[in-house]
Amino acid sequence: VNVTYVAASGSRQTVAGNVGESVMQTALNSGVDGIIGECGGSMACATCHCFVDEAWTDKTGTRMDGEEDLLDCAAVEMQDTSRLSCQIRLTPDLDGLVVHLPESQT
């Protein structure tokens, strides 16, 4: 399934990810800049902050328990569409997903 990462500068990068992997892992696997994922996806760092494109928020669903608290500590202020990308698992339904990256993760 393809995921497009849009950097704060506006540059877009589309990469192929595997079903079952997270949006964070997919970025790391493909060398996408702008996602760090320091804690390895255990919801402890907030360096995987992303903004889900408005067209996709229905499909990515709602935040996990505890996600919001961590997003509160993210380097760039959270918005309604903010998610921890390690908590979004790729499913076939998410093919074409677009996420926007914050200017900074630290």
Ligand code: FES
């Ligand atoms: Fe640390 Fe997502 S990778 S919270």
